[in-house]
Amino acid sequence: MPRTEPDLVIKNAVVVTADARRRVIDGGGVAVSSGRITDVLPAAELAAHEAGAGRVVDAAGMLLMPGLVNTHCHAGDSLFRGLVEDLPLEAWLQTVWKAEAAILNPETSRLGSVLGFAEQLLSGVTTVMDMFWYPRETVEAARAVGMRVSTGGIFFDPPGVNGHGLERRKAEAERFFAEHAGADDVFPAVLPHGAYTVAPDNLVAARAIADAHGGLFSIHAAETLAEQADVGGRYGRSVIRHLDHHGLLDARTVLAHCVHLDDEEIAILARTRAVVSHNPVSNLKLGSGIARVPDMLEAGVRVTLGTDGAISGNDLDLWLALRLAAMLHKGANHRADAVSTQQALDMVTREGAAALGAEDRIGSLEPGKFADMVLVDLKRPHAVPLFDPVTHLVYSTGRSDVRHVFLAGEQVVRDGVLTRLDIAETIAAVEALAPKIAASIA
Amino acid sequence: MPRTEPDLVIKNAVVVTADARRRVIDGGGVAVSSGRITDVLPAAELAAHEAGAGRVVDAAGMLLMPGLVNTHCHAGDSLFRGLVEDLPLEAWLQTVWKAEAAILNPETSRLGSVLGFAEQLLSGVTTVMDMFWYPRETVEAARAVGMRVSTGGIFFDPPGVNGHGLERRKAEAERFFAEHAGADDVFPAVLPHGAYTVAPDNLVAARAIADAHGGLFSIHAAETLAEQADVGGRYGRSVIRHLDHHGLLDARTVLAHCVHLDDEEIAILARTRAVVSHNPVSNLKLGSGIARVPDMLEAGVRVTLGTDGAISGNDLDLWLALRLAAMLHKGANHRADAVSTQQALDMVTREGAAALGAEDRIGSLEPGKFADMVLVDLKRPHAVPLFDPVTHLVYSTGRSDVRHVFLAGEQVVRDGVLTRLDIAETIAAVEALAPKIAASIA
Numbered sequence: 053m054p055r056t057e058p059d060l061v062i063k064n065a066v067v068v069t070a071d072a073r074r075r076v077i078d079g080g081g082v083a084v085s086s087g088r089i090t091d092v093l094p095a096a097e098l099a100a101h102e103a104g105a106g107r108v109v110d111a112a113g114m115l116l117m118p119g120l121v122n123t124h125c126h127a128g129d130s131l132f133r134g135l136v137e138d139l140p141l142e143a144w145l146q147t148v149w150k151a152e153a154a155i156l157n158p159e160t161s162r163l164g165s166v167l168g169f170a171e172q173l174l175s176g177v178t179t180v181m182d183m184f185w186y187p188r189e190t191v192e193a194a195r196a197v198g199m200r201v202s203t204g205g206i207f208f209d210p211p212g213v214n215g216h217g218l219e220r221r222k223a224e225a226e227r228f229f230a231e232h233a234g235a236d237d238v239f240p241a242v243l244p245h246g247a248y249t250v251a252p253d254n255l256v257a258a259r260a261i262a263d264a265h266g267g268l269f270s271i272h273a274a275e276t277l278a279e280q281a282d283v284g285g286r287y288g289r290s291v292i293r294h295l296d297h298h299g300l301l302d303a304r305t306v307l308a309h310c311v312h313l314d315d316e317e318i319a320i321l322a323r324t325r326a327v328v329s330h331n332p333v334s335n336l337k338l339g340s341g342i343a344r345v346p347d348m349l350e351a352g353v354r355v356t357l358g359t360d361g362a363i364s365g366n367d368l369d370l371w372l373a374l375r376l377a378a379m380l381h382k383g384a385n386h387r388a389d390a391v392s393t394q395q396a397l398d399m400v401t402r403e404g405a406a407a408l409g410a411e412d413r414i415g416s417l418e419p420g421k422f423a424d425m426v427l428v429d430l431k432r433p434h435a436v437p438l439f440d441p442v443t444h445l446v447y448s449t450g451r452s453d454v455r456h457v458f459l460a461g462e463q464v465v466r467d468g469v470l471t472r473l474d475i476a477e478t479i480a481a482v483e484a485l486a487p488k489i490a491a492s493i494a
Numbered sequence: 495m496p497r498t499e500p501d502l503v504i505k506n507a508v509v510v511t512a513d514a515r516r517r518v519i520d521g522g523g524v525a526v527s528s529g530r531i532t533d534v535l536p537a538a539e540l541a542a543h544e545a546g547a548g549r550v551v552d553a554a555g556m557l558l559m560p561g562l563v564n565t566h567c568h569a570g571d572s573l574f575r576g577l578v579e580d581l582p583l584e585a586w587l588q589t590v591w592k593a594e595a596a597i598l599n600p601e602t603s604r605l606g607s608v609l610g611f612a613e614q615l616l617s618g619v620t621t622v623m624d625m626f627w628y629p630r631e632t633v634e635a636a637r638a639v640g641m642r643v644s645t646g647g648i649f650f651d652p653p654g655v656n657g658h659g660l661e662r663r664k665a666e667a668e669r670f671f672a673e674h675a676g677a678d679d680v681f682p683a684v685l686p687h688g689a690y691t692v693a694p695d696n697l698v699a700a701r702a703i704a705d706a707h708g709g710l711f712s713i714h715a716a717e718t719l720a721e722q723a724d725v726g727g728r729y730g731r732s733v734i735r736h737l738d739h740h741g742l743l744d745a746r747t748v749l750a751h752c753v754h755l756d757d758e759e760i761a762i763l764a765r766t767r768a769v770v771s772h773n774p775v776s777n778l779k780l781g782s783g784i785a786r787v788p789d790m791l792e793a794g795v796r797v798t799l800g801t802d803g804a805i806s807g808n809d810l811d812l813w814l815a816l817r818l819a820a821m822l823h824k825g826a827n828h829r830a831d832a833v834s835t836q837q838a839l840d841m842v843t844r845e846g847a848a849a850l851g852a853e854d855r856i857g858s859l860e861p862g863k864f865a866d867m868v869l870v871d872l873k874r875p876h877a878v879p880l881f882d883p884v885t886h887l888v889y890s891t892g893r894s895d896v897r898h899v900f901l902a903g904e905q906v907v908r909d910g911v912l913t914r915l916d917i918a919e920t921i922a923a924v925e926a927l928a929p930k931i932a933a934s935i936a
Contacts, residue, residue: 452894
C-alpha cells in the first residue's frame with residue numbers, strides 16, 4: 053500500500069518511461085504527490101494507489117511520456133515568424149537584427165516569448181533552453197504558460213537590440229543568478245551569442261560567471277561554413293578548437309547547431325562531454341547544412357534537440373526535429389539504420405534533461421522526479437495501428453496529438469488548451485503588432 | 495449580379511488561389527454552384543452572391559486553398575504503419591511483401607485504404623494517386639471518405655499478394671478502365687510496380703492499355719542505388735534510360751521517387767515531360783537518398799509531391815512532404831534559396847493536378863473547376879503572425895490546422911471530423927487486425 057495518498061493517479065496508459073532501462077509499460081501509469089512522481093507501475097500494482105487519490109485520470113487510448121526538453125530556442129522571435137526568407141544565415145541575420153532592433157523591448161520580448169512558449173507547451177515541451185535579449189521577461193513568459201526554462205544573461209559585442217555594453221551585460225548575467233537561485237523552474241545559464249560575435253576575453257568572462265554560480269553555458273557554434281571561415285580567419289582555429297582552447301567546453305556547455313565538424317572536433321566534443329543541440333529544421337531551411345549526427349553518436353558525443361527560433365524554422369515544432377533527427381541522417385548517409393528511434397527519443401527526454409544538468413529532476417518518468425508529463429492521443433487515423441510505442445512517437449504522432457500536459461503534477465494543458473493563460477489575447481496582441489513588424493524591414 | 499444563386503459562398507478568407515497568376519486575395523472568397531467554382535472574388539464583389547446563396551461560410555481567421563494533390567501513395571499499407579523499421583528498401587520490401595501476402599485480401603485492402611484516405615482527407619488532400627493490389631477496393635475506399643483517386647490495375651511479375659498472372663493483370667487493368675470511364679472522381683491509370691519487378695514486354699503491354707484508354711501510367715523509378723545497379727545489370731541501361739528506350743515516358747507518366755539521376759536523365763525527363771513524384775519522407779527514412787529537386791526544377795522537369803505509403807513513412811502527411819520539399823534541398827545543397835515556397839506549393843496544387851491530366855478540373859481555385867477546397871485555421875499559436883500566406887502554408891501550418899474540407903462543394907470534413915464516415919469504426923477494425931499483422935512477420 054502507498055505510504056501517502058497521491059494527489060494524482062494516471063492509469064491505463066501506454067507508458068514510455070525514458071528511464072535508464074527504457075521501460076515501456078502497456079496499461080500502466082503513475083502516482084504523483086506534491087508535484088513529484090512517487091510510483092511508475094503496471095495496472096495491477098497501480099490500483100492500490102487509486103482509492104485515496106485526489107484525482108484519477110483514465111488515459112485509455114493515450115500514451116504517457118515525460119515532458120519534452122528543447123535545448124535551443126529563441127521563443128521571443130516568434131514575433132518575426134516568416135518575415136525573412138530564402139537568405140543564408142549571415143545575410144539573414146542582418147535583416148533579423150534590423151527587425152529585432154526596431155521592435156524588441158522588454159514588453160514585446162515578453163509577448164513574443166509567451167507566444168513561443170505557448171506553442172511549445174501545447175506540443176508537450178515542458179522545459180526549454182532559451183537565448184533572448186531580456187531574460188527576466190523570458191522567465192516571466194515561461195511562468196505565465198507553465199514551463200521550466202534555462203536562460204540567463206546574453207553576451208553580444210555589437211550593440212544588439214538593447215545597446216548594453218560589456219559591463220552591463222556582466223552585471224545582468226550576475227543578477228540573473230542572484231534572482232533565480234533555488235528556483236525549481238529556472239536553470240540559470242549564461243548565453244553568449246557566438247564565437248564570431250563575442251571576443252575571446254568576453255567569452256571567458258561569461259564562462260567565469262556561469263562557473264561561479266554552477267550555471268550552464270550555451271553558445272551558437274559551427275553553424276555555417278561562413279562562420280567557420282570567419283572564426284578561422286580571426287583566430288587561426290576552427291570554432292570548436294577555439295572554444296576548447298579557451299577552456300569553454302565541458303559537461304555544462306550546450307553548443308547549438310554543430311553542423312560543420314571534422315573528425316577531430318567530434319573527438320573534442322566527446323572528450324569534453326560538451327552537449328550538442330542539433331537543430332535540423334533551422335539548419336535545413338537556412339541552407340546551413342546537415343550535421344554529422346550518426347558520427348557524433350558513434351563517437352559518444354551527447355546529442356540533444358532544439359527547434360531554434362520561429363524566425364528561422366517558422367515554428368517551434370520539436371516533434372518535427374525529433375522525426376528529422378531519426379530520418380534525415382538515414383537519407384543523407386544512405387543508411388536506413390543511421391539513427392535509431394530510441395536514440396532520437398532520448399535526445400528530447402533524458403539526454404535533454406542531462407544537458408541542463410537536471411537529469412535528477414526531469415527527462416524521464418521515475419520516482420522522485422518532477423511530474424512533468426504528456427498524454428498523447430493514440431486514436432487518430434494517422435497513428436493507427438500501434439506496434440512499437442517508441443517508433444510511433446518518433447514517426448507517426450506529432451504536436452497535434454498532445455492532449456494533456458502536466459508540470460509538476462499541475463495540468464497546464466487540458467484537451468489542447470492552456471490552463472494558465474488565454475492565448476487568444478496574446479494572439480490578438482501579436483497580430484496588432486504585425487504591421488509594425490512588417491514595416492521594420494521595409 | 496450572379497446569373498444563378500450559388501449553393502455555397504465562402505467569404506472573409508485569405509484566398510490562395512494557386513491560379514496561373516498565383517493570386518492571393520486577402521478577405522475574399524468563392525461562390526460554388528453544382529459542385530463547381532463559379533467565382534473567386536474579393537469581399538466587395540462577393541457580397542452580391544451572398545444574398546441568395548444556399549449556405550454562407552464565414553471564413554474569418556482562415557485561409558482558403560485548393561484541395562491538395564498527392565501523386566504517390568499506397569493507402570492500404572497504413573495497416574502496416576511502423577511494422578518494419580530500420581532496413582534499406584530491398585531488405586525492407588522482402589518483409590513488407592511477406593506481411594502483405596499474409597494479411598491483404600480485398601476486404602483488408604479496403605479497410606487499410608479507408609484508414610489511409612481518411613488520414614489524408616483530414617489533412618486537406620482531396621486527390622491521390624494510389625498504387626495498390628485491389629484497385630476496385632481502392633476506389634470504394636476513396637468514395638467512402640470523399641476523395642478523388644487515380645488508380646487502376648497494377649503489374650508485378652512475381653506472384654505478389656494475390657498471385658495473379660500477367661493475363662489476369664491485363665484483363666483487370668482493362669476492366670478498370672471500362673468500369674470507371676467517365677467518372678468524375680476517378681482518374682484511371684495503369685501502375686506497374688517497377689523496372690526491376692516487371693519485364694520490359696510487360697511494361698510495354700501495360701502502357702498500351704493505358705494509351706488505348708487515354709489513361710495515366712505510373713511506376714516506381716530510380717528510388718535507390720541498388721535498383722539502378724539491378725536494372726543496369728539486367729538491361730545495360732539506367733532506369734530512366736530503360737523506360738525511355740521502351741517509349742514509356744511522356745506527359746501522362748508519373749515516376750515515383752527519381753532519387754538517383756544523372757544530368758542526362760534529368761534532361762530526358764525534361765524533354766519527355768514525364769512527371770516526377772518526389773517523396774522526401776520515404777526517401778529519407780528508407781535511406782534511399784535525397785533527390786536532386788533543385789536541378790530538376792532548373793531543367794524544367796515537372797515535379798510533384800507524394801507521401802508514399804505509411805509502411806515506409808509511417809504516416810501520410812503531405813504537409814510534411816511540402817515542408818521538406820522547400821527546406822530539405824536548401825540544407826542538402828547549402829543554398830537558402832534552393833526551392834522557393836511557391837515552387838513547393840505548386841507541387842501539391844496545380845502541378846499535382848497537371849500530373850493527373852486534370853489541370854482543367856482541379857488544382858486551383860478558378861471558375862469552372864471542381865470546388866475541392868480546404869479551410870486552414872490561421873489562429874493557432876504556432877502560426878501567428880502571418881506575413882506571407884504562401885510562406886505560411888509551406889513552413890508554419892500543417893495537417894492539424896485543416897478545419898474544413900470540401901469536395902465538389904460537399905463538406906467532407908467539418909471541424910476536423912469526416913462527414914461521410916465514422917472513422918472510429920475503421921480504427922477499431924484495424925486495431926482488431928493488428929495482432930495478426932504483428933504475427934505475420936514474427
